[in-house]
Amino acid sequence: MTVSPQHDRPLTPKQREIRARETRILDTAHPMIRRGGLSSISMNAIAEQIGVTRGTIYNHFPNKEDILLSLAARAVRRRSRLFQAAIDWAEADPKCGSRDACSGIGIAAEVYVDQFNDDFTIEQAIRHDPVWEKTSARRRDVLADCETACITQVGYVIGHAIAARDLEVPTGATAEALTQQIVFGLWSLVYGGLVIEATSPSLPQSGITQPRQTMRHNCAALLDQVGWQPMHDPAHYQIVIDKLTPHLIATSQLIRNQSTSGEDS
Amino acid sequence: MTVSPQHDRPLTPKQREIRARETRILDTAHPMIRRGGLSSISMNAIAEQIGVTRGTIYNHFPNKEDILLSLAARAVRRRSRLFQAAIDWAEADPKCGSRDACSGIGIAAEVYVDQFNDDFTIEQAIRHDPVWEKTSARRRDVLADCETACITQVGYVIGHAIAARDLEVPTGATAEALTQQIVFGLWSLVYGGLVIEATSPSLPQSGITQPRQTMRHNCAALLDQVGWQPMHDPAHYQIVIDKLTPHLIATSQLIRNQSTSGEDS
DNA sequence: GTCATTTTTGACGGGTTGTCAGAAAATCTA
């Protein structure tokens, strides 16, 4: 917002500094979550840590909530890259079919929650109206686009499954309806399951002792129910998990190390 | 609103007033959500509205978060009563089997979100660590018990289904494992679906145009997959929805009007 | 080196939470 739209002119040192600071703010805010929880993020603390006054931060973000929203957009981008890694991995292996790619995305979601737990926390935090209502519409749109991209990845896999005849569209139904059902089903099952696991202390008390395994089982049940070939084979599934998980963890490391720069808005 | 007369130890007028105030605080805080959102709840506002100083409120609750937690416990109790209404309704109708009772709980969850939307909001809000970490352990336990009660209701229905042979425990598996799978599956599907519906603006953009219908469809698919008899019949399901929903809405009205007193802790 | 422009500052006003010593009220006792 403080940077004037200069396209051809080389950036002046000051402009460079300002642009870099946007990233620096986010890089500073993010690790605070791990150290002191979400509530430890404050304009004060961020400003102090990067050696600048609060007023300056407000030149970049209109409020704290918008910083959170930007962090959330980053988080979703990371998740999306993990999804893509799973898809690529499955497509590269001739032994893997479309269904494995789909399962792989589920595994990727699990790895994401484990490897980028703070990001997962952020994603949940920004949903809450005290946060949400203060955010700017522009950044909300950016986030929505990131999320749509994630959904699109799942849709892509489903589309390929239909094209490959692994998945039959029932007579009288449309591919869109089927896609909607699967996407929303898996989304609810995985997102809901992981949120419940992360935030419901009464889980073991309620007889849910193995949420992850149960979650996978339920996803498989859903895919079986819509007739996604090949049908669930626990042994094969376990092999996919065992081989894909380390790959995704390595990818996580890669993502984490990569510069967080790029478009932020 | 009036506490049942205690025989052994008559309450002094002052004690009565104090005890009643606990309820009054909650009754005052709750409607603030509808008016100004969650962020409009403040010790200041509550104290002012019931004609007392902030200090007095702190004699009842150690902080704002504990008030929210108490409201959440109330909320879960309301949901539980709605669940029970659905179960009772299904058991009273000879045309309804165990599976209808299970579906009924799902309908009840939908009605709960629609009729007690503020309560649903509260339930989500207290999960967030900035809130959660400030709450007292005692009240957290109370809440956990309320939630366990809800889960137990679902477990009860599943147990009856197994007993009635509507649901077969697969050879090599235990009833506990099957129950866990169904409970966690439905919980994730419904809770996740409703949270996504309520907080994800990118939903239509992502091709999810009918979240509720899709959600029901997926629940039915899950129950079909585990072989819960009778198998899904859209027509019959619709009849259950059409008859049960008004009943549950009426029950909601009843619950809403009923005194919110009782154990609060 | 000058001067217009951009950027940063830091003090200000308004809010919130939680505490606590002292005031007030209620209850008890004689």
Added chain:
DNA sequence: TAGATTTTCTGACAACCCGTCAAAAATGAC
């Protein structure tokens, strides 16, 4: 009923935090 004791309430206080804005400082063009 009057005083003593206990309980309860108060309101000021300290410590945060947020967002603004006029004035100061830095920048960079000429």
